[in-house]
Amino acid sequence: MKSNTLYLYLKKHFVAGFITFIILLFIAQYIAYQQYLINKNEQKKEITNEVNLVKEKLQALVMYNYSATKSLAYIIERNGIPPDFESIAIDLLERHDYFDAVELVDSNGVITHVYPQKDNEVIGFNIMSSNVASRGALTTIKRKDFFIAGPVNLKQGGVGMISRQPIFIDDKFAGFSAVVIKLSTFFNDLNINYENDSRFDYQISRVNKKTGKEDFFLENDMSSFEEFAVPIEMSFGEWRLYVVPKHNTIKSVIWFVVIGFMIAIVGGWIVWLLNGQSERYSNLISVKLTKQESELKSIHEITRDRIKKSESNLKRAQHIASLGSWELDIEMNKLTWSAEMFRIFEKDSKKFEVTQQRFYDAIHPDDRSLVIKLITDSIMNKKPYQITYRLLFDKNRIKYVDEHCEIFYDENQIPKKFFGTLQDVTVRIVNEKELLNYKNNLENLVSLRTEELNDSKEALLNLLEDINYQSIELEKEKIKAQSADLMKSAFLATMSHELRTPMNSIIGFTGILSKELAGPLNEEQKKQLAMVKNSGEHLLGLINDILDISKIEAGKLKVSFYPFDYLTSLEKTIAFLLPQASAKGLKMITEITEMHITLISDERRVEQILLNLLSNAIKFSTKGTILIKVGVKDNLLITQIIDQGIGISNDDIIKLFMLFIQIEGGLSRNHEGTGLGLAICKNLIEKLGGTIQVESQLGIGSNFTFKLPLENAKNK
Amino acid sequence: MTNNMKPSILIIEDNEQNMYMLTYLLEKSNYKVIIAYNGIDGLKLAHENHPEIILIDIQLPDMDGYEICAKLRHNGLPKNTTIIAVTSYAMGGDKEKAIEAGADGYIEKPINPDTFVNQMESIHVAKN
Numbered sequence: 126m127k128s129n130t131l132y133l134y135l136k137k138h139f140v141a142g143f144i145t146f147i148i149l150l151f152i153a154q155y156i157a158y159q160q161y162l163i164n165k166n167e168q169k170k171e172i173t174n175e176v177n178l179v180k181e182k183l184q185a186l187v188m189y190n191y192s193a194t195k196s197l198a199y200i201i202e203r204n205g206i207p208p209d210f211e212s213i214a215i216d217l218l219e220r221h222d223y224f225d226a227v228e229l230v231d232s233n234g235v236i237t238h239v240y241p242q243k244d245n246e247v248i249g250f251n252i253m254s255s256n257v258a259s260r261g262a263l264t265t266i267k268r269k270d271f272f273i274a275g276p277v278n279l280k281q282g283g284v285g286m287i288s289r290q291p292i293f294i295d296d297k298f299a300g301f302s303a304v305v306i307k308l309s310t311f312f313n314d315l316n317i318n319y320e321n322d323s324r325f326d327y328q329i330s331r332v333n334k335k336t337g338k339e340d341f342f343l344e345n346d347m348s349s350f351e352e353f354a355v356p357i358e359m360s361f362g363e364w365r366l367y368v369v370p371k372h373n374t375i376k377s378v379i380w381f382v383v384i385g386f387m388i389a390i391v392g393g394w395i396v397w398l399l400n401g402q403s404e405r406y407s408n409l410i411s412v413k414l415t416k417q418e419s420e421l422k423s424i425h426e427i428t429r430d431r432i433k434k435s436e437s438n439l440k441r442a443q444h445i446a447s448l449g450s451w452e453l454d455i456e457m458n459k460l461t462w463s464a465e466m467f468r469i470f471e472k473d474s475k476k477f478e479v480t481q482q483r484f485y486d487a488i489h490p491d492d493r494s495l496v497i498k499l500i501t502d503s504i505m506n507k508k509p510y511q512i513t514y515r516l517l518f519d520k521n522r523i524k525y526v527d528e529h530c531e532i533f534y535d536e537n538q539i540p541k542k543f544f545g546t547l548q549d550v551t552v553r554i555v556n557e558k559e560l561l562n563y564k565n566n567l568e569n570l571v572s573l574r575t576e577e578l579n580d581s582k583e584a585l586l587n588l589l590e591d592i593n594y595q596s597i598e599l600e601k602e603k604i605k606a607q608s609a610d611l612m613k614s615a616f617l618a619t620m621s622h623e624l625r626t627p628m629n630s631i632i633g634f635t636g637i638l639s640k641e642l643a644g645p646l647n648e649e650q651k652k653q654l655a656m657v658k659n660s661g662e663h664l665l666g667l668i669n670d671i672l673d674i675s676k677i678e679a680g681k682l683k684v685s686f687y688p689f690d691y692l693t694s695l696e697k698t699i700a701f702l703l704p705q706a707s708a709k710g711l712k713m714i715t716e717i718t719e720m721h722i723t724l725i726s727d728e729r730r731v732e733q734i735l736l737n738l739l740s741n742a743i744k745f746s747t748k749g750t751i752l753i754k755v756g757v758k759d760n761l762l763i764t765q766i767i768d769q770g771i772g773i774s775n776d777d778i779i780k781l782f783m784l785f786i787q788i789e790g791g792l793s794r795n796h797e798g799t800g801l802g803l804a805i806c807k808n809l810i811e812k813l814g815g816t817i818q819v820e821s822q823l824g825i826g827s828n829f830t831f832k833l834p835l836e837n838a839k840n841k
Numbered sequence: 842m843t844n845n846m847k848p849s850i851l852i853i854e855d856n857e858q859n860m861y862m863l864t865y866l867l868e869k870s871n872y873k874v875i876i877a878y879n880g881i882d883g884l885k886l887a888h889e890n891h892p893e894i895i896l897i898d899i900q901l902p903d904m905d906g907y908e909i910c911a912k913l914r915h916n917g918l919p920k921n922t923t924i925i926a927v928t929s930y931a932m933g934g935d936k937e938k939a940i941e942a943g944a945d946g947y948i949e950k951p952i953n954p955d956t957f958v959n960q961m962e963s964i965h966v967a968k969n
Contacts, residue, residue, distance in 0.1 A: 625950075626856060626859075628951060629856075629859060629951040629952070630858040630859065630862065633859070633862045633952055633954060634862060636954035636955060637862065637865065637866065637954045639954075640954055640955065642866075642869050642954075685937065687937055728936075729936075
């Protein structure tokens, strides 16, 4: 169905458009045709003018030629060939400025005289030598009359016509007088550029009497323009003049045709489009109208349903809220009650007839006069009212009701109707009374508690003051403790450094003495000096540890990262400790997976860690081997130092890395050292971005494993 | 070993005992020793005597060893002069700082009398 409408719609508008197109096309083509006719007419006029111009000139030329040649022939017939031929010729040429040359020909047809001689080297030329020329000449002689020969290819160049007048002396042919005219001179005189005219092509021809064939003066081919030929009758035969327009008139109106066609197409298309558009709009409007109509219809139905529903809802709501409504028509003095009113007043709506008096009777006697007064006042003052009062039922049962009333007026502001509501509020009033009792009780209770709270608050404030005072004291203590701690660290750092300087002397000079540079020593002196040296080195070690720990505590331990060869550091440390290990009968074995390890870390600190862990292993072993395993995994350098020494119990492992703690030593002090070594190690390793772990079994041995990053991330 | 063969050495060191120790060790090895107890004297003596080796303590009262190294290198000291830093205050990076300041080598305190002269000579040989 949809496609069908589309088809109709298309068809209808297409037809309108097409008809417009046809009409416009017809009009355009008609205009083009009229234009064509006008153009053609004008052209025809132009051609006629042009033809007449040329024709007149040609005829005049023939006349001039005749008179010129005739007068020359006359002179010769009378006096023979004049000796002043040149001056006669000049005179002729001056008189007719389109004569190009004047010639004399003798009886044999040989040119004897010519003027001007310049560019005309024709003297001695026999005009009879060419067949056509001779024929013309002979005819002339025979007829004894003037003759124009042409077209002639002139000896001096170009095409021309030669007018010849036969000369007879004593009736005997004695030659020709002749005038030569170049075609170009002729046309120039007419102001026509015959070779390249913008408007016309020209042609002149003479018709051969016998054959009817034409001899053309110019090169233009005129075979297809016969219609333009204009005959010119001469005494010596027929010439024809052609003036052919260069521009086809059809061409001049082709734009009219094309533009007209385009206008027709555009016009047709616009009509088609506009027509379609208007129908589309009217369709759209009718669709919208239908839609709105059906919407209105459905709204109407919905509204009707809603009204019905809200009526029943109202009834139900009145019932639920125990809210009745009443209406009093003043003119009719008629009171009407809603169903709920009857329920509140406990009357049967079918049997009980409502009147104002009956309504008043139901009111509690104590409230009745008040209600009546209010209603009366309201009628008097034309003002709505609101009142809560009691209804009295049998057995002194009471109901509280809440009544609201509004008044409706007619156009003269005279009260017409009272409309009121009446709600059973018994439950609410009873509840409110109870609540009021509760509230009174509560207020008493609250004032009592408030007093108690005030007492407590005072006590708390006192307490708070005490606490504040104490916390200030604590803060003071804390600052004191902190500064004492800092002072301790600074003191330790300075002292350790001051202690190291004399140690340099002690160890240095002991060494010098042992070298016997100052003189030979006996065995006892050597032994004692060795003891001094050992003690000195031990003392220096202790001082160094204290220095490090004080720096760690003060947070001043600094490390710097440079690349170095880790295996060289390890070898150096092992070589240094080898004498101690050998002295205790311990072997040191290495297991290294890499050929070469470049570590970017603090070289001195790494060596310190190795020295510490390895000397610990030696210190706490009495037998077996110390195995040093080195490997690289995930950009981490992993070093394990495994001994077969006394080992550490699980309880002690926790305390292992704490400051000043030497496991076991706390009691027996079998082992020398400050107990700072492992704590320093742990701190250094962490500072270098690594970790340290220990696994141990009491009496079997320990495995200290530390891992360091090959390249410190901070220094990448 | 003849006296004339050994090069001259300038020691810049503020501690008298250490100065004595170094002088004693080096003279025993037939070196000609020039001594300065502070940086200013050290720079002056280096300029006047053109020692072949200069030993510098890093901690001095008037200027630190790094500064002396830098000044020596900038004040027309012959290029082949060997500068060696000697210090007990071996923190991380001290060695690198000394080299950056223009020293050719570094020997840590306390010195080991058995190896000190060898250490010094090997730095000097490596430099030239």
